[in-house]
Amino acid sequence: MKQGYLILETGEVFEGVLSGEISVETGGEVVFNTSMSGYQEIITDPSYAGQIIVFTYPLIGNYGVSVEDDESAALHLRGIVTGELSPDRHHHRATGSVQGRMDENGLPYLTGVDTRRLVRIIRKKGTVRGIISERKDAAVQAGEDGAMYDRVTTKKVITYGNRGPHVVLLDFGYKKSILDYLLEQRCKVTVVPYHHSIQNIRSLNPDGVVISNGPGNPEHAADQLEKIRELTDTYPTLGICLGHQLIAMAYGAKTTKLLFGHRGGNHPVKDLKTGKAYITSQNHGYVVQEETIDNDLFEVSFRNLNDGSVEGLQHRQKPVQSIQFHPEGHPGPLDTVFIFEQFVGRLKERQLSEHQ
Numbered sequence: 001m002k003q004g005y006l007i008l009e010t011g012e013v014f015e016g017v018l019s020g021e022i023s024v025e026t027g028g029e030v031v032f033n034t035s036m037s038g039y040q041e042i043i044t045d046p047s048y049a050g051q052i053i054v055f056t057y058p059l060i061g062n063y064g065v066s067v068e069d070d071e072s073a074a075l076h077l078r079g080i081v082t083g084e085l086s087p088d089r090h091h092h093r094a095t096g097s098v099q100g101r102m103d104e105n106g107l108p109y110l111t112g113v114d115t116r117r118l119v120r121i122i123r124k125k126g127t128v129r130g131i132i133s134e135r136k137d138a139a140v141q142a143g144e145d146g147a148m149y150d151r152v153t154t155k156k157v158i159t160y161g162n163r164g165p166h167v168v169l170l171d172f173g174y175k176k177s178i179l180d181y182l183l184e185q186r187c188k189v190t191v192v193p194y195h196h197s198i199q200n201i202r203s204l205n206p207d208g209v210v211i212s213n214g215p216g217n218p219e220h221a222a223d224q225l226e227k228i229r230e231l232t233d234t235y236p237t238l239g240i241c242l243g244h245q246l247i248a249m250a251y252g253a254k255t256t257k258l259l260f261g262h263r264g265g266n267h268p269v270k271d272l273k274t275g276k277a278y279i280t281s282q283n284h285g286y287v288v289q290e291e292t293i294d295n296d297l298f299e300v301s302f303r304n305l306n307d308g309s310v311e312g313l314q315h316r317q318k319p320v321q322s323i324q325f326h327p328e329g330h331p332g333p334l335d336t337v338f339i340f341e342q343f344v345g346r347l348k349e350r351q352l353s354e355h356q
């Protein structure tokens with residue numbers, strides 16, 4: 001057993017048991033997720049690229065990992081910090097362990113940490129940068145990570161399914177379960193790199209477009225906004241998480257960083273049309289600033305019941321919708337999976353009316 005440390009840029013040092021690879025790359029934003037299970041989906045979610053994830057649930061790893069539950073093939077996070085990482089795994093579907101996945105990817109994990117104290121600091125000071133190191137005095141690199149989309153986006157255009165409306169999934173680092181839910185709704189889905197040109201997207205002749213989740217500060221995708229604006233002018237569009245932020249920005253809205261983000265499986269949001277509340281899965285550090293939204297064009301469709309922040313937008317004239325939370329869950333509740341049904345349902349209706 002090797003002693004190791006998490007050092008925060010604000011000066012606090014947390015001691016633990018260190019395993020896995022240590023490289024200069026291990027510094028990153030330290031963020032916490034409050035989900036009680038679903039650690040595999042979290043560590044394989046490309047939106048965590050560049051981040052060190054603190055699990056507030058005191059024990060993770062106990063049911064192993066199963067290849068079928070990966071949200072992406074590669075791991076893009078920079079490390080894990082946890083109270084306890086179970087050395088044993090018990091599940092009939094388990095094909096491996098968290099430790100195995102971290103080791104294969106050359107990533108560090110620090111266990112035995114007082115995550116309660118750590119999270120109290122992050123909640124008070126806001127998201128801070130940190131580094132996992134063997135040395136107590138390792139320097140934390142200040143500043144923000146640059147754009148990470150090239151690391152997480154698909155290298156090739158790939159089509160899944162062969163029937164139903166054709167959806168283009170603009171990939172800023174999509175979670176596999178978004179694709180799975182679209183396929184379950186009987187769509188043909190073509191995943192394209194985030195930088196795919198408008199001409200190339202048009203030539204695929206889509207019936208609708210989904211703009212995916214993705215890592216980092218949404219301002220790093222500023223050069224994609226013109227294209228996103230054009231896409232929303234032409235096609236029914238659904239934006240999820242980063243996709244939501246980018247649709248808002250394409251219409252002039254601004255984003256800002258939340259103090260410590262929303263990451264977990266129990267975030268309550270209210271559907272402002274129906275008055276119903278849903279429990280949602282979330283993973284974001286940035287949020288659309290309400291006062292910058294053009295109210296003539298968009299209405300706020302969902303609101304966070306904890307802090308009142310914007311959780312969804314609906315275009316007033318066009319079939320363009322965006323949501324900050326994750327309707328696909330994974331991990332987390334599936335209360336809002338109906339958003340995929342509604343989106344695809346509308347694409348099917350449009351197809352029918354065009355053929356009449």
Ligand SMILES: NC(=O)CC[C@H](N)C(=O)O
Nearest residue numbers: 213214216241242285286
């Ligand atoms: N899951 C996501 O798409 C996150 C979006 C963005 N990177 C944020 O942190 O706000």
